[in-house]
Amino acid sequence: MSGLRTSRTRLAGAAATVALAALALTACDDGTGVESEGTRKPTGPTATASPSSGGSSPASPASETPSAPSAPSASSATGGTASKRPAPSGTPVTCEGSTTRTVAAPLSRPVNHLLLTVTNTGGKSCHLYGYPAVRFGEAQAVPPAIEDSRPQAVVTLGPGESGYASVNLSAADGSSTDEHTVHSLAVYFHGRSGGESVGTGAHPPLPSQGVRVDDSLAVTYWQQSLDDAVRW
Structure with missing residues (x-):
């Protein structure tokens, strides 16, 4: 009988030892007790590793993805904002004072010359026929035109052109x-x-000191370009 009790005691002690070992495997490392299997912390490497002391942390995939370029604005696509001239409408008319702006400016070269610039301020194209009929001061006659300056075609100005x-x-x-x-x-x-003047005339101002004229006074025909106007 004493031998049977000894065997039962040994078996009970072995079972207790196995149970304690199983509890030790599931014990928390912070000493708070047993942790359930559903909340066990992973034992592998963490998702984000700390950078080493000798280098910088690698960029995340999101930061390496280039952003889409923004669409160019209207001003950048065209190189800036440009002023638009009105489109001509209807049949061209004759240029005259009410639909144009005239400026008179002395030229340094050629000497003793005055440049007339006529700009179309209307909404239709207009024709500059012949040459300007100019009258300085109280003169009763207009000076003659320089025949060699006659252009091959009538000068036509679109809206905003000169x-x-x-x-x-x-x-x-x-x-x-x-x-x-x-x-x-x-x-x-x-x-x-x-052979006649049409519409209203223009009265561009002269320099405050006036200009000197003599009996050699003459004008060119109207020209499409500035370079042609100052050749004579």
Whole structure:
């Protein structure tokens, strides 16, 4: 009987030892007790590793993805904002003072010359026929045109475009007579026939000191380009 009790005691002690070992395997490492299988912490490496002391942390995939380029603005696509001229409408008319702006400016070269610039301010194209009929001061007659300056085609100005003519005020060598100073200018526009003025005239201001004119006064025909206007 004593041998049977000894065997039962040994079996009970072995079972207790196995149970304690199983509990030790599931014990928390913070000493709080047993942890359930559903909340056990992973024992493998963590998802994000700390950077080593000798290098920088690798960029995340999101930061390496380039952002999509933004669409160019309207101003950048065209190189800036450009002013638009109105499109011409209807049949071209004759240029005259009410639909144009005229500017008179002395030229340094050629000497003793005045440049006339006429800009179409209307909504239709207009024709500059012949040459400007200019009148300085109280003159009763208009000066003649330089025949060699006649263009091959009628000058036509779209809305916002300019035409040009130059005025030879006086002889550069002083060989002409009747030299005097004038302070006002009127510019009239010829019609298709060239023998009459049409519409209203223009009265561009002259420099405050006036300009000197003599009996060699002459004008060019209207020109499409500035370079052609200052050749004579």
